Amino acid sequence: xxxxxxxxxxxxxxxxxxxxxxxxxxxxxxxxxxxxxxxxxxxxxxxxxxxxxxxxxxxxxxxxxxxxxxxxxxxxxxxxxxxxxxxxxxxxxxxxxxxxxxxxxxxxxxxxxxxxxxxxxxxxxxxxxxxxxxxxxxxxxxxxxxxxxxxxxxxxxxxxxxxxxxxxxxxxxxxxxxxxxxxxxxxxxxxxxxxxxxxxxxxxxxxxxxxxxxxxxxxxxxxxx
Ligand code: NAD
Numbered sequence: 001x002x003x004x005x006x007x008x009x010x011x012x013x014x015x016x017x018x019x020x021x022x023x024x025x026x027x028x029x030x031x032x033x034x035x036x037x038x039x040x041x042x043x044x045x046x047x048x049x050x051x052x053x054x055x056x057x058x059x060x061x062x063x064x065x066x067x068x069x070x071x072x073x074x075x076x077x078x079x080x081x082x083x084x085x086x087x088x089x090x091x092x093x094x095x096x097x098x099x100x101x102x103x104x105x106x107x108x109x110x111x112x113x114x115x116x117x118x119x120x121x122x123x124x125x126x127x128x129x130x131x132x133x134x135x136x137x138x139x140x141x142x143x144x145x146x147x148x149x150x151x152x153x154x155x156x157x158x159x160x161x162x163x164x165x166x167x168x169x170x171x172x173x174x175x176x177x178x179x180x181x182x183x184x185x186x187x188x189x190x191x192x193x194x195x196x197x198x199x200x201x202x203x204x205x206x207x208x209x210x211x212x213x214x215x216x217x218x219x220x221x222x223x224x225x
Pocket of ligand 1: 014018087089105174176198210
C-alpha cells in the first residue's frame with residue numbers, strides 16, 4: 001500500500017516544541033508578519049534571527065517522541081511504501097530514524113544564501129552579518145519557507161498524494177495552504193489523526209482524535225499488523 005503522511009506542529013508538541021495556533025501557541029507571543037514573512041525579515045533581520053535562534057535552541061533541547069518513532073518504524077516496514085511530508089521545520093523525524101523526509105516548509109537546522117542559493121548547516125545563532133561560506137555575501141537567512149513564499153517540492157508532493165492509496169494528516173490545524181488542500185488531491189482513502197478536529201476534518205474519510213504519542217503508534221501498529 002502506498003501511504004503518504006503529512007505531519008504538522010502537533011506531532012512535535014509533546015516533544016516540547018510549541019505549536020502555532022493553539023491557545024498558548026507561538027502566534028499568541030509573536031506577530032507572524034514580523035517573524036515569518038520576507039517583509040518582516042527585510043524590516044528587522046535581527047528580530048527574525050532571534051526568533052529562529054530561539055526555535056533552534058529549543059529544538060536542540062528536545063527529543064523525538066513516540067509518534068516520530070512510530071513513523072520511522074513505518075518507513076522501515078516492508079509491507080508499505082511511505083512518503084513522509086512535514087510542515088515542521090524541526091529535525092525530530094530524522095532524529096527518530098526517518099531517512100526520507102520532505103520538509104515542505106524548510107529546515108531550521110539549515111541556512112540559505114539568497115545570493116547564490118548555497119545551503120549549509122545553520123550555526124546555533126545566526127546573525128544578520130553572517131557571510132555565506134560559498135560566495136562570501138552577507139545575504140544569509142534560515143532555510144525556512146515564510147508566509148507568501150512557495151513551499152518546497154510541491155510537484156513531487158502533489159504527485160505522491162495523487163498516487164497514494166492512503167493519505168494521513170497528523171497534528172495539523174489545516175489553516176496553512178497549500179498543505180491544508182492536499183487532502184483534496186488524495187487518490188485513495190484519507191485519515192485525520194489530530195488532538196481535535198482540524199479546519200478540514202470533514203474533508204477526510206476517517207478521523208481519530210487524541211494525543212499524537214498515543215494515536216500514531218496505535219495506528220502504525222494496526223496497519224503493520
Ligand atoms: P498548528 O499550530 O497550526 O496546528 C497544530 C495542530 O496540532 C492543531 O490541530 C492541534 O490540535 C494539534 N495538536 C496539538 N497538540 C497535539 C498533540 N499532542 N497530538 C496531536 N495533535 C496535536 O500547526 P500546523 O498545522 O503544522 O501549521 C502551522 C505552521 O507552523 C506550519 O507551517 C509549520 O511549519 C509551523 N510550525 C512548525 C513547528 C515545528 O517545526 N515543530 C512548530 C510550530 C509551527
